[in-house]
Amino acid sequence: MQLGKLVAGVVLAIAGIAILFWSLLTQHPSFQEGTSIIASKEFHIKYLERHNCTYILNQSFLIKNPSNNTIIDLVYTWLPVNASNQFVRLVETSMEPLYMKSGEDGVEILIFNITLPAGGATWINTTLQVTVEAYSLFIENAPWLNLPQVEENTGGKRYWAVENETYVSLAKEIGLNARDPVSASQAIGKWIINNKIYVPIYRRGAEQALIIKDGKLKVFGDCEEVADVFVTLTRILGIRSRVVHGIYLLEDKDVVTMWIKVTDRGLELSDNWGGHAWPQIYVPQVGWVDVELLEGDAVKIGNFTQYHIKYGFEEKSFLGSTISYCRSMFLEIDALYFTFRRIQS
């Protein structure tokens, strides 16, 4: 009888303790309607750093007539653009331009009418003052775009395969959980950095830039593929984004010269050639914010250095940008020189 009392006591105690633990572990904090004060976080933008760096840029293009006849031709030269965080002033040109033309997405092109005798050659020199604003931006609690902007500006283009199922799944996996567009962009940037296989190639667009290696999706290509993948993923999530084409100064010197020459073996580039592409996102009340995913291993959103020179954007143009710095129809472009002289930093 007494043993039965002990057994019953032990069983009841164990059961009771178990129920106590279970109830403590599974207990949810219960919520009741509180006061009308909502602990909102206001949209917060702050420039942590802003400084200008001014360069005198000399663009020199060698134009040749390869034919046996005199050729009169138009030569198109691209200029750095006036844009957010970049201010450009045309100082002089070695010959009078015919006119200036703005391409799609605001690319600025200077057009020269050149007459060259058979086998003749000439240089077109353009001097510009380019001020780049390096900045570090703190953005908190950024809102998403409004409905018209999402409908109008987040669709697909030739290089941005927003309807591709792999991209749709990937975008959901990486960025759907983010509460604001900057956090989503940050997550996408991080994924790209962690999964990129950097190989200089011709632009192939986002659809061809994703490959499977060791059972995992990887971004294969160079700066353009990185930018295209980023723009595709962000657009799927409803973030307005675009690609910037320009030059990146690989050397931090007072004078930097880079070049491309056409030789019998094809194109030759200087070791410091810095043709570059990077994405931007549009943040309401801020405007276009630069995103750099190839400066170190960090995702840089709104952390922009003075080494980036913008030549053009690609947002609305369906087939993409055609910036080639200098182009003509019948004449040959045999050399392109870019010299940046830093005059203020």
Place this chain on the structure above:
Amino acid sequence: MRIRRAAVSTMLIFILISPIIIARPQQDFLIGLNMVVEFTEQGIARVTLKQHPFDFKGESLISDKEVINEIIDEEESMINLVILFFTSNPSKAKYNIVSHTSLYPNEEVFSNTGTPGVMEKFKGALVLIVDIFLNSTSGFMKLGEDIYQVSIVDYFTLRSPGSWIDVMEIKFTGNVRLLNFSTEPTWAKPPSLVEENLLKWINLNEPDAPDNYVLTLEIPGVTFSKVVKSLKAEVSRVFFSNATSTLWLRIRNIGTEEGVFIVSLSEPCCEQARKIVLKPGEENWVKFPIHVTKEKEVLVRVFGEGEELLEKTVLLKGEESTRTGPSIVFLSGLLLTLLGAFLILAYITDKLKEQKADLTKVYGNF
């Protein structure tokens, strides 16, 4: 129009660090291109594209099979370019290939070959004919009863500023009537020929050639049909986190088709929207940062295929953790534990009593 099929000039040189760029093995040549756009009733634009390749000396390459095959092989990209003349969204444009690119020895193509002010006549053309349904293009806008504005963008110029259309003819047939037209840029030359049913531009150089043509037309019989996607969605759950000031909305596709849904949230200060692609039956959370401080209600709307699918007012409740005392389960556990402890204690007490009684028996009372 002239396109330069150049190996070097079209190379992409945006590579960050590019030690080697391999030249493409394509032959370098130019293409003279004449375009005829014929507007017919029911809103169809029939585009006839005539191409004639030539070298840098202005010599015809129409008998060069390699060049001809290269042009024929690129028909698809050429069609895409033609569609882009009429729309900024080619994926939604409807078109029909009337005649694939083929060689017509007796056709003529006019083109400038580099000699200023001279238009050469070439015999033979590669001809492509495509019908474009204007009601599926973004450049087509209804102005009034049977009155439409058609914007045609010279996409070749946009792609390569040095390219232009050598000869552009715009024709109007049937009951289609031209009411007005204009071109851009302002310095572009006016048409060489203006007739009731024909506009014709002969462009000797790129600055002369228009980049855009804007036409006001009377076109009877245009109907706008739309592929209706029956997207349906619901907001299956709502959660507001006061701590992070985040509104969570669980969006569920309750229709039978996969689609892109745009979830819009209207706060008094601003509207925010984000996209989500959902398969039938699929659901997912989307989050929004909340910026209001006093207002409690926000409006949630879900759109699909440009249509509003639902509207819901969400009351934002400031949440407050209020532990309302121990639960029944907790109390039951506590009761059982105490009962168990009481029984064990009773057992120990009885045992002690027994031991005391046994000792008294052996040693007697002290």
